[in-house]
Amino acid sequence: MSSDTSRLGFYLLLAPILLWLAVLIILPHVGLFIVSITEKIGPREYTIGLGNYAKFFEEPLFWHTFARTAIMSIVATALTLLLGFPIAYYIAKLTKGRTKATLFLMCMIPFWVSELVRTFGWMILLRETGVISNGLQALGIVSGPVELLYNDAAIMVGLVYTSILFMVVPLVTTLDSLDDSLIEAGYDLGGSTQSIMREIVIPHAMPGIVSGCIVVFMLSLGNYLTPVLLGGKDSLWFTGMIYSQFITRFNWELGSAFGFLLLILSSLVVYLGLRISGQSLSATMGRT
Amino acid sequence: MCPLLFYRKEKPLTRSQPDLVCNAITKHFDDFRAVDEVSFEVPQGSFFSILGPSGCGKTTLLRMIAGFQHPSSGELLIKGKSMNGVPPNRRPVSMVFQHLALFPAMNIGDNVGFGLRQRGVARHEITRRVGEVLERVGLPGVSERRIDQLSGGQKQRVAIARCMVLEPDVLLLDEPLGALDLKLREHMKVELKSLQAEFNTTFVYITHDQSEALVMSDNIAVMNKGRFEQIGAPQDIYHNPVTPFVAGFVGEANKFTATVAMTNGHAVKLATDQGHEIHIDAASADVTTGSRVDVFLRPEAIELLQEAPATSDGANVSTGVVTSVLFNGANSVATVQDASTGMVVTVALSQTGSLSELTKGQTVYTRWQPNMARLYPLEVQR
Numbered sequence: 001m002s003s004d005t006s007r008l009g010f011y012l013l014l015a016p017i018l019l020w021l022a023v024l025i026i027l028p029h030v031g032l033f034i035v036s037i038t039e040k041i042g043p044r045e046y047t048i049g050l051g052n053y054a055k056f057f058e059e060p061l062f063w064h065t066f067a068r069t070a071i072m073s074i075v076a077t078a079l080t081l082l083l084g085f086p087i088a089y090y091i092a093k094l095t096k097g098r099t100k101a102t103l104f105l106m107c108m109i110p111f112w113v114s115e116l117v118r119t120f121g122w123m124i125l126l127r128e129t130g131v132i133s134n135g136l137q138a139l140g141i142v143s144g145p146v147e148l149l150y151n152d153a154a155i156m157v158g159l160v161y162t163s164i165l166f167m168v169v170p171l172v173t174t175l176d177s178l179d180d181s182l183i184e185a186g187y188d189l190g191g192s193t194q195s196i197m198r199e200i201v202i203p204h205a206m207p208g209i210v211s212g213c214i215v216v217f218m219l220s221l222g223n224y225l226t227p228v229l230l231g232g233k234d235s236l237w238f239t240g241m242i243y244s245q246f247i248t249r250f251n252w253e254l255g256s257a258f259g260f261l262l263l264i265l266s267s268l269v270v271y272l273g274l275r276i277s278g279q280s281l282s283a284t285m286g287r288t
Numbered sequence: 289m290c291p292l293l294f295y296r297k298e299k300p301l302t303r304s305q306p307d308l309v310c311n312a313i314t315k316h317f318d319d320f321r322a323v324d325e326v327s328f329e330v331p332q333g334s335f336f337s338i339l340g341p342s343g344c345g346k347t348t349l350l351r352m353i354a355g356f357q358h359p360s361s362g363e364l365l366i367k368g369k370s371m372n373g374v375p376p377n378r379r380p381v382s383m384v385f386q387h388l389a390l391f392p393a394m395n396i397g398d399n400v401g402f403g404l405r406q407r408g409v410a411r412h413e414i415t416r417r418v419g420e421v422l423e424r425v426g427l428p429g430v431s432e433r434r435i436d437q438l439s440g441g442q443k444q445r446v447a448i449a450r451c452m453v454l455e456p457d458v459l460l461l462d463e464p465l466g467a468l469d470l471k472l473r474e475h476m477k478v479e480l481k482s483l484q485a486e487f488n489t490t491f492v493y494i495t496h497d498q499s500e501a502l503v504m505s506d507n508i509a510v511m512n513k514g515r516f517e518q519i520g521a522p523q524d525i526y527h528n529p530v531t532p533f534v535a536g537f538v539g540e541a542n543k544f545t546a547t548v549a550m551t552n553g554h555a556v557k558l559a560t561d562q563g564h565e566i567h568i569d570a571a572s573a574d575v576t577t578g579s580r581v582d583v584f585l586r587p588e589a590i591e592l593l594q595e596a597p598a599t600s601d602g603a604n605v606s607t608g609v610v611t612s613v614l615f616n617g618a619n620s621v622a623t624v625q626d627a628s629t630g631m632v633v634t635v636a637l638s639q640t641g642s643l644s645e646l647t648k649g650q651t652v653y654t655r656w657q658p659n660m661a662r663l664y665p666l667e668v669q670r
Contacts, residue, residue: 179387179389181385181386181387181389182389182391184354184356184376184383184385184389185383185385185389185391186391186402187355187356187375187376187377188354188355188376188377188381188382188383189377189382189402189403189406189450189451189454190377190378190403190406190407190454191377191402191403191406192377192406195405195406199391199394199402200391200393203393204392204393
């Protein structure tokens with residue numbers, strides 16, 4: 001009797017997450033997959049086949065954009081890690097109490113503003129008539145206005161800026177859990193700063209590094225706003241391509257195929273990342 | 289020196305240089321003096337303990353020796369070399385941390401070999417020396433195992449092996465037995481002492497547990513409020529404490545406050561605040577009639593009798609009633625309240641004689657010799 005009620009309670013508690021997964025994740029993807037393997041052969045005439053996927057590989061623009069998006073996202077992830085690790089280490093290990101809380105909060109504050117507004121902020125800084133361009137002219141470093149927007153570097157800046165918090169938070173959590181005496185023991189046994197980083201701190205922080213990287217990579221890969229606004233119409237970001245297939249071209253079949261390819265790509269990269277770093281998904285995501 | 293002449297074989301010119309010398313080491317934290325002008329020497333190959341209550345500054349002192357903190361003033365010498373400004377990774381000392389600080393991501397062999405890897409020792413050489421040191425601490429063939437596969441005592445030994453493989457001049461131990469259960473702690477005391485003899489390395493051990501210090505040490509420094517109260521052999525510290533703090537902190541003691549009623553050479557007659565009259569043979573303390581003193585008396589110095597002794601022989605004898613019996617095996621004690629003045633003393637209770645059946649409410653006689661008590665002039669509140 002009591003086990004029946006507790007079991008009922010268990011299923012009731014499980015229901016929201018199951019519903020969420022089924023209705024919002026699995027069902028749309030099933031639909032997406034069905035649409036993606038549907039080929040239009042005439043008005044209101046459809047057949048099942050892999051033609052949409054074939055089209056992706058036939059057209060260089062499509063898979064070039066695809067590869068470019070993947071590589072740029074990986075680079076953005078690496079840059080975010082390089083920038084985020086020292087910040088996280090400083091917050092977790094070199095500060096205490098109020099300072100720590102304040103610094104952590106300062107990392108969060110930009111996220112109170114919508115991503116759109118933040119990206120416009122970057123545009124104000126980087127555009128031809130923007131703050132940086134004017135500043136450089138005023139200082140006499142450049143003679144004419146400089147356009148810093150609409151290039152890959154601008155996209156990269158935007159991507160790193162957008163996702164750095166998602167790197168810093170898991171890193172601070174894992175570094176916080178590293179006992180200071182382990183670092184002291186490393187020094188005591190004759191270790192140098194570099195070897196202690198390499199042999200003690202980074203292995204300990206690995207789950208945080210991997211989970212941060214997964215999140216940042218996914219966010220960058222699926223980002224639409226930042227590449228389009230900062231990269232302009234030549235940004236060539238794969239999500240932009242999916243958008244134009246769905247909305248501009250009204251070619252849902254090709255758009256769905258693209259969406260599926262993006263899903264496969266991100267799963268593949270995450271899988272490879274886990275294999276290379278020797279971490280498991282449950283160990284990394286379970287900790288943060 | 290002429291080979292044709294006979295010279296008396298000389299002892300080495302100087303007595304061997306102490307491994308560790310501290311000269312007036314002081315450490316301030318803002319207004320607070322954590323360590324206050326501490327000076328001591330630790331001879332090579334000895335086991336030196338720093339014993340004190342928590343917050344007395346012993347951890348700060350140890351961390352200064354290890355190099356994690358820098359003295360505000362004073363000098364620290366290891367094997368005659370000044371350590372001022374030498375970072376912890378360049379000092380010939382190793383430290384066993386309170387929670388051992390074994391690296392969880394590495395197996396035991398890599399943990400023990402960490403220091404050798406930092407020194408750039410060849411890999412096969414590391415494997416050989418790690419194997420050797422693990423054998424010496426009694427854990428042969430565990431190199432491949434993970435840290436969490438070891439018991440508490442084994443982890444302790446791995447932590448010591450990890451330091452000893454580097455052949456440090458001084459090994460520092462920061463209360464490493466604190467986290468162990470009682471049985472294992474008792475066992476590790478003996479084992480640490482024998483490991484120290486085995487490696488013949490200077491150990492500096494800090495603890496708040498007097499029994500650890502008494503059992504293992506060649507010399508003990510008792511520390512209080514950033515200062516060393518006394519340095520000496522365990523027996524010395526226990527039997528001849530020079531300050532009231534040492535007398536009260538090391539071992540159990542009955543403490544009374546009394547006024548000196550009469551002095552006659554070493555023999556002092558005291559009246560306790562409760563009106564009890566006692567005689568003490570005060571060999572060391574310099575007291576005058578009318579001055580206030582603290583008296584410390586060890587529980588085992590008091591003899592418990594069931595019948596009134598025929599003569600007192602100059603001993604302090606009084607009649608009392610047993611108010612409680614605290615059975616604790618060999619450490620059992622009884623509290624006895626004096627029949628006339630109500631003064632309560634704690635008496636060690638042997639469990640082998642007829643006294644083992646002592647019960648509450650029984651009338652007994654206490655007797656102790658005047659030379660068994662220690663007497664200190666009452667400290668004037670500074």
